[in-house]
Amino acid sequence: MKEQNHLFLDVLNGKKVDRPPVWMMRQAGRYLPEYMELRRKYDFFTRVETPELAAEITIQPIDIIKPDAAILFSDILVIPKAMGMDVQLVDKVGPFFPKTIENKQDVDNLNTDEAPERLQHVYDAIKITQEKLDGRVPLIGFAGAPWTVFCYMIEGKGSKNFAKAKTFCYQHPELAESVLDKVTDVTISYLKNKVAAGAQAIQIFDSWASLLNQKDYAKYSQKYIDRITEAISPLAPVIIYLRGNPFAYANYKDSSCSAIGVDWGISPTIAKQLVGDKKVIQGNFDPIKLLMPIDELKKETISMLDEFGTQKYVANLGHGILPNIPVDHAKAFVDTVKSYSYK
């Protein structure tokens, strides 16, 4: 495979670069008219589970927005689905589990042995994507952090405070740990297979890190992320994205992960202090700021790049891009980073 743009992997591998690489969380998504066209034709899990469609969707932003990395179109909830849970995506509601995990029997019923191979469609999508990318940019694979996936498995749907999921932890800590262990086991096999199929970096999304205080974060989330990172980082660089809970960044100082993804809520200066200088930082433009007039958006982007400073940095949003962002605004963000220079 001829590699034309390896800026993103260079940074993760500690090489010196001339400018920061850039990609956007959810860059394959609803703000792109080309995606909306496929969305009208195929339902969510058809798009996720049909390798040709997932590959096509993954490539769309590479052709249109031209970031420095692709991320395979998929969903963090493919894991509980492969473990035998019924997962639906209800329009305007989001993910929905008709039957959630409530007791030991439900936990015992979770399938861990066959789950990784049930995700063959993902590995196939990676192979097709890599053929189509033909070395233009590296391909990222991802999984949810076990804690974040657990939240949905217990709560059954999105929530402001995931009170049901947290109550489950506080009332049945051993059962909660058993679910988290199982999700971790499946996630490790899944990510190993993804790397084997051609994913060149792995991002772990802990989108609900914000739900736990620091002590509970170590117990219910970090512990499992650490297991995944140990297993995967010898195979591909690992990025750990946390939404909220910036004080937990320091917990990863001795982790073998390559980068910490930070959300838009934290100033670059504080993020750098908390992450330390051993890890790459990825982030953290507020996606809502992509709605600013383009001139303002460019100024804000440059101000962020200046504050993060040089090297050990991947430009990104601090959360997924929103459906109502005009394509030319998304492009202005990417272009601003691409024309920035460290020299």
Place this chain on the structure above:
Amino acid sequence: MKEQNHLFLDVLNGKKVDRPPVWMMRQAGRYLPEYMELRRKYDFFTRVETPELAAEITIQPIDIIKPDAAILFSDILVIPKAMGMDVQLVDKVGPFFPKTIENKQDVDNLNTDEAPERLQHVYDAIKITQEKLDGRVPLIGFAGAPWTVFCYMIEGKGSKNFAKAKTFCYQHPELAESVLDKVTDVTISYLKNKVAAGAQAIQIFDSWASLLNQKDYAKYSQKYIDRITEAISPLAPVIIYLRGNPFAYANYKDSSCSAIGVDWGISPTIAKQLVGDKKVIQGNFDPIKLLMPIDELKKETISMLDEFGTQKYVANLGHGILPNIPVDHAKAFVDTVKSYSYK
């Protein structure tokens, strides 16, 4: 008025005490069967706007749970309502504004002159409450931070990310500042009247502090809270509660506020570092942890008290109590603090 329990005010006034005072955010609320009975009879704004009802609801937890302070039953959205906006409370949806602020005309239409006197029912409720309390515990009055109130005025309802409210700031910063200024003006008059009527401390709820990064927080929220604090703190001690955005605590180091209210997401040790030793800290038990078995709940409460250490501290939840908390669990939390001793 014979003051029997002034522990809460003592701490805010910098006096040495034998144990931390305790109250709970939303302690007059849906977890109390006595409140639910009134809720079935009277709609939300009837409960808020009928002084006798508001006073009765305020007193309920004092009789049942026996915390060290009462907080007047009301709502942060009485301010936009008094400014002429139609505010509804829709069951299972929450606050709803049929018509939001969208343009300069809408901003110009906001009534600032008559708004404070339209809230006479609140001042009357305070007087009745103080008569009924008869010095048993001090009475807290509150208002939303202008930023948090603004979020609802622009968004029109609760939201995960208040994208509409933030977009309004980023696209029309001057108009946003004009709304924030008007809300601040009305809030200052309102809080002065509350203190004159008998509120002995004031809490400002910045429940959506989490929506802004540090730079934007200073611009869109802190600036207005500072104006309120300057006006009110000579009259009564001011507590500023922030949900999220712990790095903003330090912004209040030179504020004349007496206390910073911190949410459950932050460890007591880090909260103390960020707030500094000049201010009282209030918080921060995770309300969802009130669902733990009572023995565990007591252990967690004591662990929190130990970590906050001695003096300059008011025990509270890190967010409002939830409707599904059993009354005996809420009482166990309050009782655990009340039997704790600094000696």
